[in-house]
Amino acid sequence: MGVELLIVILIVFMLAAAVIALEADDLLSSVIAVGAAGFALSVIDLLVGAPDLAITQVVVEVIMLVLLIRAVLKRRDEAAAISSDLLRTGLCLLACGVLLAVVFFALGGLAGDDAPDGTIPPFGEPVLANGKRAAVPPGVSKQYLEQTVSETGAVNAVTAILLDFRAYDTLGEATVIFVSVLGAYALLRRVGRRKEGLSP
Amino acid sequence: MGIAIYMLAFALLVVGIYGVIAKRNVIKIILGILIIDYAVNMLLVLVGYRRDGVAPILSEGQDAKAWAATSVDPLPQAMVLTSIVIGLGLTALMVAMAIRLYQKYGTFDMNEIRKLKG
Structure with a gap:
């Protein structure tokens, strides 16, 4: 609590x-x-x-x-000089309220923690524990936890998943970081850029 | 209590969406995307939380079987770790774009930039 x-x-x-x-x-x-x-x-x-x-x-x-x-x-x-459009703000707030209401009822709403299977598991009972919700299979995390030490020799399950079980995901992440840094550099470089009439 | 925590996380997501849609300032839009990023990461970590669970790190002398039965879910944590770092790359790219927009048009106002065109 x-x-x-x-x-x-x-x-x-x-x-x-x-x-x-x-x-x-x-x-x-x-x-x-x-x-x-x-x-x-x-x-x-x-x-x-x-x-x-x-x-x-x-x-x-x-x-x-x-x-x-x-x-x-x-x-x-x-x-301070940029004020937002009043009509647009009002409509957006309305849409956000509707979205929140839909999420509330999709999560089980007033029924409390007895949400139907297939939605997000109740707070404090992750999928791998499958306590009350016996219909939901425990998923892959349970195997990861049980096999971390014997398969990888790592004591930290998160790093074992990142660098052993799902190493290709991490390779993809490194690629994304590299491309985004390259993009930021290309946008901000001074050398090799043509003169612009508009820039101050 | 559980549903209240999920609803608050979704409320944070909705605040971020509001910022992205309703604001005209480029920096405010970037901040809205960052808030959405926080909300989604937090929601995924909360879904993997086990009541009275321990961190998914095995201490010295601890029994591996007993640890696996009490640890929180490590899979969402690993995926969110990836997501946080990608969020940093995203921010770097968006900030670079905002700085270039300001250099070229002299304003952060999206409507002005749209009017000025080339």
């Missing part, structure tokens, strides 16, 4: 930070609010037993904040 209450408090904090980030007039405040949400997420990762994720989230968050602050630091006064 204690952990669940802490998670609820942290998610509410993230929600507040997200709303502040989207509605603040100063771009620097927005970026810092999103950073606060990211650090709250890393604390949530710690609480639900994912220390690897918490460490990665902190590192990624710091780099992300540096990039975003670099983008907004000299252009801070922009946001």
Whole structure:
């Protein structure tokens, strides 16, 4: 119960930070609010037993904040001048409310934790535990957990999955990172670019 | 309590979608995409949580069988680890695009940029 209450408090904090980030007039405040949400997420990762994720989230968050602050630091006064369309905002809020209601009833709604099979498993009972929901097969995670030590010799199941059981996924991830860095470099380079009339 | 946690995670996702659709500032749109990223990652990790579960790391002297019966689900964590790092690459590319847009058009306002064209 204690952990669940802490998670609820942290998610509410993230929600507040997200709303502040989207509605603040100063771009620097927005970026810092999103950073606060990211650090709250890393604390949530710690609480639900994912220390690897918490460490990665902190590192990624710091780099992300540096990039975003670099983008907004000299252009801070922009946001106040850009007002959003009222009709569009209203319609969007309506659509978001409908979406939330649909998700609520799809998750089992007022029936509480007795959601039908085939939806997200109830909180605290992952697919690999298959406690009350005997109809759902335990999935592949159970085998990963039982075979981690004997098959790979690693003691950390997450790194065993990343680098042994699903190493090709990690290769794909490295490819995506390489391509995105290449793209960012191509967009920002100074050398070899033709003169532009419009640029200040 | 369980459904409340899931609903809050979905609410965060919806706030991000709102930012992407309703805002005209390029930086605000990027922040909306980042919030969606956080929400989805968090939801996947929460789905793999086992009540009173331990981290999927075997301590010294611990029995492997007993550990496998109490550990949280490691598979969503491994996939989310990949997703977090890809999110960083995504941010780098989006920020580079925003900086170039500002250099070329002198504004972050999407409507202005659309009007100015070439």
